[in-house]
Amino acid sequence: MKLIKNIGLILCIIGFAFFVGSIFVGNYTVTQQTFDEWINNKGIKSELFIEKANQEIVGKSFNAFQLSSKLITLAEKSAEAHQDNIELWQTEGNQDDKINAEWSKVIWTSWSSTHKDFTYPLLKASVNSPVKTNQWLAFFLTFGLAIIGGLLYIVPDFILMGPAGIKNNALFQHTATNRGIGGIITAAFFVVFYFLLYFFPDLIINPILTTNKISLSLSGNPASQWFMYGLIYCSVMTVFAVKMYVKYRNNLYQVIRTTVVLFFQVAFAFLIPELLVRFNQPWYDFKNAWPLNYTFFFDWNIDSLLDSGHLGMFMLVWGIVLTVIVIPVMVYFLGKRWYCSWVCGCGGLAETLGDPYRHLSNKTLKVWKFERYIIHLVLVFAVVMTGATLYSYFSGSETILGIKTYTIQSWYGFWIGSIFAGVIGTGFYPILGNRAWCRFGCPLAAYLGLVQRFKSRFRITTNGGQCISCGNCSTYCEMGIDVRAYAQKGLNIVRSSCVGCGVCAAVCPRGVLKLENAPEEGRILENPILIGKDDVSLNMKHEN
């Protein structure tokens, strides 16, 4: 069994090595034809850039980093030259037409937003690599080996870990799960991955190509970085869902929840949208609700849905109904868990890949205070940004109160959508725990939380006086709720942030906690009398 596990680990590492290594193989040779097509598609008007690039790039061979930085440097230089001209002409005066024409030649490059759209298509079209010529083999050597290896590593635990029961043994002693070197290396790997994915996809053309065949067979389109990400996401969740099944097999709540959240990811966030594209419909994730899905009300999305006939119209209406009606009604009956730990993709990754890191969340009062500020600020930001977007959409004005709507959208997309949700939210799993994004940043979680706190039947019931303050519940709460603080006083746990993962109840050694949907009356107890002592009325004053 140990041997199988070790073989699995080695295969998995080889898979990852191929995946990462593929970044460095092959070369990028830009032919005249590719170059001209690219200039055409991008609508590049700068003759300075075209001439220089023709000289320095076409027909030559580079690696990805060289080609990408060359393009950016040339673009920046040409943009400077054009801007110098503009300045000169502006001082001369009376040359508006010329100046406007010159403006259109400026190529805007910024690594955080436009950079990738500029270079990515050219690099993608110019790659020559063994990955490109052996796409199925490449898929097997990367995804295939990593998945098979991962499963071989995980499944033997069914025997090795002994009889069914949750074993969190050594989590706080192992370097990978206790913020040791292992954890830091993992986090660094995740962070670099997210930076490349979000901002430098031109550098990971080969890894993207490993998923090309799958993309072609699903949507009929070549793989983009987002397709690759979707496939990684589903693969990782599947492998780690198996780990959940092994670890939590004594607990049917965990088994069913894991299955459902995996299903929603694979079906709703991956397969259905790709198949929609195959049938010339908009890519649409039916479960991704605004404001988590912050681009829902962006003009391009609304226009695309409006252009897609009855189905598009249905998607538009469903998106609104989901946020306005379905979510609050479901939260009333079931708590926000129905979304956050049963349906949501971010939650799905956190509950599978993130499970080994759940104990790293911070439980202090200080951080709870910080959490309440920041998550609600993000919600306000999302609402303001969407308000500005809709104002611009309906009024036709590009600015609101003197600020460009596009600028607000870019800020949100960069700081919240990419840095907070991706780089910090997932990249920092091994440092901050697995729900940093859900706890501190997700505007949808904030909205669901407000409903859950003030109008819901959901609570975690504390079972009389059975708590022994051991701290398992608080330690394993991924949202950093100090569950024990309530349980040891005999109080039910009613907190806006609780995602209802059920692990506090699962790790409790004394059967103290139970997730329940029950009548609202008595849900929040202010003055509990701990059971087992008949006539002393307690908690006259609340300590704080």
Next chain:
Amino acid sequence: MNIIALMEHVVIIGNGISGITTARHIRKNSNKKITVISGETEHFFSRTALMYIYMGHMKFEHTKPYEDWFWKKNRIDLIKGFVKNIDTQKNALEFNDGNIIKYDKLILAVGSKPNKFGWPGQDLKAVQGLYSYQDLESMEKYSSTTKRAVIVGGGLIGVEMAEMFLSRGIEVTFLVREDRFWGGVLPKKEGELISRHIKKHHVDLRFETELQEIIGDENGRAKSIITKSGEVIECQFVGLTAGVSPNIDFIKESNIETNRGILVNKFLETNVPNIYALGDCAEFHKHPTGRKNLEQVWYTGRMMGETLAQTICDNKTPYKPGMWFNSAKFFDIEYQTYGSVFSELKENEAEFYWEHKKGEICLHLVYDKSSNALLGINTFGIRMRHEVCERWINGKKDMNHIMEHLKDANFDPEFYKQYENQIVDQYNQENRTSLKSKKRDWKRIFAKN
């Protein structure tokens, strides 16, 4: 004038659940000056969680129920040190380092220490119980050089120790005096159920086996044990887990009256005015509700603390614990008990026992023969709702009522398989009744009484 100086100074020795609960509740109800003394750790932690630190489920900091700023904020002064001597004449405490502090009221919550029954070799290195933080450190110290541990005494701490060692790949031989695990407390079938489970985890479980002697090596560390039947078992660690007894050696020299523990009345008062005792170390002259005079569990410590705080704050209150309850976890199987289920039935008692066919889940009900009123519940592998069980037992509900409303008491997580119908079927067969299990009803569950 200094107002602090005017306020009564309550000094509590011991920062376990008993002492800390008392301190917290005194603070809730008064402005008295409160000082808590402990030689073990600076801050209160949950003793019951020591095993999880060893197994890597938690760090020490996670076992602290309150953050470190809590004490200052709530004006509870903490002193780390050992009290050597109590001067009841001068109302003063003398510490090991010679320091002296005065008290107006003294509360003794000094806990227990593991039992040692005079076995030869019991004071060798790597021979210990598991009670204090220092015990944990010592276990940690010897673990890397331990291949096999022998654990003596089949109770809760023993099985915890076994689980701890196994989590590090250390083999365990477990000596139990009775014919089953925890035989003094658990009825036969439950004892057998849990014994099977312990064996399933590859513990070398030996029944009716007692320790004769522990043999040391040249460094004074345990190297083997000899059982009463003469068998030699090689080991590098011996766990002594045959119960605990009050940790009161330093009190015996004072004029505070003691027996096995510090003797108290129902107000938790000792024979000396203004000195109280509670928790593991307190022994009632006569238990207020007729249970054992010495009850060393977390919950009684907490309840005594809640009660004593009232008395200290001029609301003199007798200790009146309600229905007995307790719970534990043996490897993967949880245990809960409510009311009275003794290891042997008493004369007026009858029982109903249901066990799942796989032998790891059971429900045991004990009831009064003549009135059919429920007296106690034991469950393994099923969580029960405390309030409902208490209402049944205190309300003397009869077995028909229990069977019909069994679903109200189920506290297992959602989607768990429920066995009430099976249980009621078996009850009907055994008792020639035709009861039907009613659906769970929130109104009944949350009824005030």
